Amino acid sequence: MTKDYAVGIDIGGTNTKFGIVDRKGNILEQGRMRTDTHENAEDFISELYVNLSKLIDSHGGSEKFKGIGVGAPNGNYYTGTIEYAPNLKWKGIIPMAELIEKKFELPTKLTNDANAAAMGEMMYGVAKGLKHFITITLGTGVGSGIVIDGKIVVGHDGFAGELGHIIVKPGGRLHKGTGMRGSLESYASATGVRETAIEFLTNEPDTASLLRNYSIDDLTSETVYNCAIQGDVIANKIFEFTGEVLGEALANFVMFSSPEAIVLFGGLTKAGDLILKPTVRAMEANLLPIFQNKVKVIFSDLKEADAAILGASALVWESEH
Amino acid sequence: MTKDYAVGIDIGGTNTKFGIVDRKGNILEQGRMRTDTHENAEDFISELYVNLSKLIDSHGGSEKFKGIGVGAPNGNYYTGTIEYAPNLKWKGIIPMAELIEKKFELPTKLTNDANAAAMGEMMYGVAKGLKHFITITLGTGVGSGIVIDGKIVVGHDGFAGELGHIIVKPGGRLHKGTGMRGSLESYASATGVRETAIEFLTNEPDTASLLRNYSIDDLTSETVYNCAIQGDVIANKIFEFTGEVLGEALANFVMFSSPEAIVLFGGLTKAGDLILKPTVRAMEANLLPIFQNKVKVIFSDLKEADAAILGASALVWESEH
Numbered sequence: 001m002t003k004d005y006a007v008g009i010d011i012g013g014t015n016t017k018f019g020i021v022d023r024k025g026n027i028l029e030q031g032r033m034r035t036d037t038h039e040n041a042e043d044f045i046s047e048l049y050v051n052l053s054k055l056i057d058s059h060g061g062s063e064k065f066k067g068i069g070v071g072a073p074n075g076n077y078y079t080g081t082i083e084y085a086p087n088l089k090w091k092g093i094i095p096m097a098e099l100i101e102k103k104f105e106l107p108t109k110l111t112n113d114a115n116a117a118a119m120g121e122m123m124y125g126v127a128k129g130l131k132h133f134i135t136i137t138l139g140t141g142v143g144s145g146i147v148i149d150g151k152i153v154v155g156h157d158g159f160a161g162e163l164g165h166i167i168v169k170p171g172g173r174l175h176k177g178t179g180m181r182g183s184l185e186s187y188a189s190a191t192g193v194r195e196t197a198i199e200f201l202t203n204e205p206d207t208a209s210l211l212r213n214y215s216i217d218d219l220t221s222e223t224v225y226n227c228a229i230q231g232d233v234i235a236n237k238i239f240e241f242t243g244e245v246l247g248e249a250l251a252n253f254v255m256f257s258s259p260e261a262i263v264l265f266g267g268l269t270k271a272g273d274l275i276l277k278p279t280v281r282a283m284e285a286n287l288l289p290i291f292q293n294k295v296k297v298i299f300s301d302l303k304e305a306d307a308a309i310l311g312a313s314a315l316v317w318e319s320e321h
Numbered sequence: 322m323t324k325d326y327a328v329g330i331d332i333g334g335t336n337t338k339f340g341i342v343d344r345k346g347n348i349l350e351q352g353r354m355r356t357d358t359h360e361n362a363e364d365f366i367s368e369l370y371v372n373l374s375k376l377i378d379s380h381g382g383s384e385k386f387k388g389i390g391v392g393a394p395n396g397n398y399y400t401g402t403i404e405y406a407p408n409l410k411w412k413g414i415i416p417m418a419e420l421i422e423k424k425f426e427l428p429t430k431l432t433n434d435a436n437a438a439a440m441g442e443m444m445y446g447v448a449k450g451l452k453h454f455i456t457i458t459l460g461t462g463v464g465s466g467i468v469i470d471g472k473i474v475v476g477h478d479g480f481a482g483e484l485g486h487i488i489v490k491p492g493g494r495l496h497k498g499t500g501m502r503g504s505l506e507s508y509a510s511a512t513g514v515r516e517t518a519i520e521f522l523t524n525e526p527d528t529a530s531l532l533r534n535y536s537i538d539d540l541t542s543e544t545v546y547n548c549a550i551q552g553d554v555i556a557n558k559i560f561e562f563t564g565e566v567l568g569e570a571l572a573n574f575v576m577f578s579s580p581e582a583i584v585l586f587g588g589l590t591k592a593g594d595l596i597l598k599p600t601v602r603a604m605e606a607n608l609l610p611i612f613q614n615k616v617k618v619i620f621s622d623l624k625e626a627d628a629a630i631l632g633a634s635a636l637v638w639e640s641e642h
Contacts, residue, residue: 074611083611084609084610084611086609131477132476132477146577146578148469148474148476149472151470153469153577153578154579155453155469155578155579155580156452156453156579156580156581157579157615158579159579159611159612160576160577160578160579161576161577161578161579162576162577162609162611162612163576163577165576165609166573166576166577167569167572167573167607168491169491170489170490170569178609180607180609248488248491251488252487252488252573253577255481255482255483255484255486255487256467256474256481256482256483256484256487256574256577256578257467257474257476257481257482257577258475258476258477258478258479258480258481258482259476259477260477286488286501288405288407288483288486288499288501289405290395290404290405290480290483291480291483294478
């Protein structure tokens with residue numbers, strides 16, 4: 001029987017998304033489940049199996065499937081393991097590819113979630129045809145995939161491209177997951193925007209803000225966005241600040257690998273120009289002249305998570321070439 | 322006649338070094354001249370011609386030479402030009418490879434000085450056999466060469482690897498050449514050490530220091546080193562601080578490309594453990610656990626400038642493979 005389909009799985013800190021993908025990169029059906037409600041990887045895989053088996057069965061059963069591709073935080077392409085992922089509850093080294101392969105009885109490959117997304121962008125997204133680009137996921141955390149000369153940079157051990165954990169403000173905000181101070185992820189993630197909101201509201205107790213109508217628990221990057229588009233001064237300052245921090249970091253990345261484009265995706269990009277404009281401005285201001293006005297900063301046009309699902313599924317076809 | 326030799330030229334901000342190199346990577350003879358005393362590139366090339374012609378003639382004349390390889394700040398491998406180099410007096414875009422080729426009537430190739438050094442380390446130095454490493458020059462300025470999968474990273478436009486200009490302290494010390502604030506080069510270069518010395522001596526007017534015996538003009542990284550090994554408290558703090566800034570930056574580089582080793586060379590490495598220990602300590606402290614205790618930070622064992630001369634000369638042989 002011809003193996004027409006692949007499964008692509010994107011394991012994120014909060015949610016896991018999965019899809020059935022054909023050889024042309026069409027996502028035929030997809031689903032999602034919580035990641036963070038599972039205390040250990042085995043429980044997670046059990047629920048994943050229940051959810052995903054239905055989709056596999058409704059597409060002809062596992063004989064029609066060539067394999068499973070997984071993108072996961074701190075995923076290692078060489079070993080198929082997830083190692084010490086600060087944004088996951090499962091600690092230590094998890095042999096995720098092996099566990100999934102046993103459960104589903106399908107060949108399984110795994111890579112870093114952000115590398116999967118970069119591959120999705122390169123094969124099916126805005127980075128199609130580009131040889132030098134960087135993707136940055138602005139989600140619960142900040143992930144990254146670096147492409148140089150058309151290849152994903154994995155480094156000598158499979159872990160390259162952890163740009164979310166780069167220190168952008170030495171001695172700055174504490175990142176609870178890693179214990180580091182001043183990392184990009186502490187600022188330019190949904191979590192970071194929320195923390196910036198709390199900080200700004202606390203530091204300026206006398207400035208009126210729509211954000212004060214929300215309880216601390218309801219202060220999310222979405223509520224900040226909703227207030228910002230209504231002209232709220234503090235909400236706008238929050239995006240301005242977030243963009244500045246992100247743009248300064250992007251300038252550093254450009255001076256490293258000189259990419260043609262930086263592709264942004266993930267929840268924060270829903271803020272559109274509110275985040276894009278200060279980001280580009282800060283990036284340009286921190287670049288040497290030889291790099292200025294050359295690098296396109298663009299939003300992914302793939303639907304949320306599609307890039308990662310597609311990129312993960314591409315791992316399955318990869319072995320055929 | 323067999324073309325047995327190549328010329329390797331390393332253009333630095335202060336000095337230019339050049340050598341006659343054979344196919345095995347032996348530097349048969351070398352010389353140096355000032356770079357910064359020449360207001361324009363044509364004058365510089367005239368003096369270079371006078372100096373270098375003697376060496377070429379004493380090795381059989383130009384018929385014995387296959388070509389000339391040049392490493393230069395902001396040198397572009399694709400175009401052979403030096404573009405807007407902040408550490409050179411010559412502004413704008415200098416078609417250096419073309420100018421040298423015309424003057425010497427020998428095929429000339431050019432690349433970034435730090436990329437040339439990285440190539441020298443990979444072919445003849447401590448990085449021999451490594452596929453993933455970064456070289457950092459700690460000289461008048463800070464240069465870098467990045468090797469991924471055995472290839473120098475040049476990016477989409479030939480300018481990748483300008484790690485000296487990465488911002489490590491946003492809003493920090495002004496870099497006079499670029500107008501940027503807080504770049505690595507403002508701290509971790511010979512110039513940076515001198516500035517740190519002036520800063521520390523000014524900020525702690527009551528702390529006794531051997532450094533106070535020197536006039537401001539004589540405060541160099543060498544004098545700081547000489548005082549440090551005599552146990553001077555401020556001089557030791559200067560290297561401690563410099564190493565910390567450098568180590569924090571190295572941690573960021575590691576999280577980008579996950580190299581096996583970082584090779585340091587240039588004037589500041591003469592300080593040995595005084596600079597190496599705080600650098601490694603700060604790097605490890607700023608790495609995610611998955612990267613810790615994996616990356617070797619080593620000094621080049623090639624004589625100063627030899628790496629760059631050898632790497633530049635390697636450009637000449639490159640075309641034969």
